[in-house]
Amino acid sequence: MDYILSGGMVVTMNDRFDLFQNGAVAIRGEKIVAVGPAQDVLSSYESDEVIDCSGTYVLPGLVNAHTHVPMTLLPRFSPDLCLYLWPMGYCT
Incomplete structure (x- = not known):
């Protein structure tokens, strides 16, 4: 391997949007x-x-850097909220 990125929260863009808390690439x-x-x-x-x-x-x-990562990733943590409700109060 040329290099390995290790230890971070690895966010994938696969069909399941897998997250690896202590991941590596x-x-x-x-x-x-x-x-x-x-x-x-x-x-x-x-x-x-x-x-x-x-x-x-x-x-x-x-x-496309204008991807609204919070709008695609964060709903996984509150699937019961409507799309227009859960971002309220979200700050960057």
């Missing part, structure tokens, strides 16, 4: 080759450069 060239719990990725892949991302979020570099 293994990267070779311009390709992500593994995403998952840090323990699993670090035991399966080796790299001379492991970047500690503790205390941070690791998100895909989206082409």
